Amino acid sequence: MARKKEYLEDEVIEKAMHLFWRYGYENTSMQMLEKEMGINKFSIYSSFGSKHGVFLESIKAYKTKVNAIFEKFNSANKGVADIKQFFYDSVSIGKEGTLKGCLITNTYYEFSEREDALINEQMTLFMEHLKTSFIEKLKMDATKDETTILKQANFLLLAKHGLAAATRVNSEQEIEGFIEMTFKNI
Numbered sequence: 001m002a003r004k005k006e007y008l009e010d011e012v013i014e015k016a017m018h019l020f021w022r023y024g025y026e027n028t029s030m031q032m033l034e035k036e037m038g039i040n041k042f043s044i045y046s047s048f049g050s051k052h053g054v055f056l057e058s059i060k061a062y063k064t065k066v067n068a069i070f071e072k073f074n075s076a077n078k079g080v081a082d083i084k085q086f087f088y089d090s091v092s093i094g095k096e097g098t099l100k101g102c103l104i105t106n107t108y109y110e111f112s113e114r115e116d117a118l119i120n121e122q123m124t125l126f127m128e129h130l131k132t133s134f135i136e137k138l139k140m141d142a143t144k145d146e147t148t149i150l151k152q153a154n155f156l157l158l159a160k161h162g163l164a165a166a167t168r169v170n171s172e173q174e175i176e177g178f179i180e181m182t183f184k185n186i
Helices: 009-023 030-037 041-048 053-076 080-093 103-110 119-138 146-166 172-182
Strands: none
Touching: 009 030, 009 053, 009 103, 030 041, 030 053, 041 053, 041 103, 053 080, 053 103, 053 119, 080 119, 080 146, 080 172, 103 146, 119 146, 146 172
16 A cells, blocks of 8 residues: 655745755756655655656746746736836845756756756747747837847847846846846837
């Protein structure tokens, strides 16, 4: 007879997500996961298959966490002003305790040269969704042609990566300056 789980998967994944967010995939050990999640390796392997499985579930949990920001962004109708607000909103999510930056951006950097199809697929889907959202908002300005819209969407995607990295080390005043300068000519 199988043992009954004495933990809620959503709760332990939330804890693991914070650990990966703080230290990254490589620097998070199974021992750290055991301690943070409050369950043993057997339970981790039984529920999630591996550290990699825990990480994939953590990315899904992060996406759920930031979903409210994306819903607000996608339902807004002020074009570039919406993108700028999205930048400010996304900075606020990384201010939780010792967490800074964006788990997706951190993962994007960490896995950029790895052959990990599952992680790379998650990153590609996220980035494509974000770029498509930027394009939709930029199209609200009828004076912009398709070439300009695509260039600006690519620029904003890169600026968003830079912003996520900067929030790890820069002051709030510097971050605000970065956002304001980013949108000066958009």
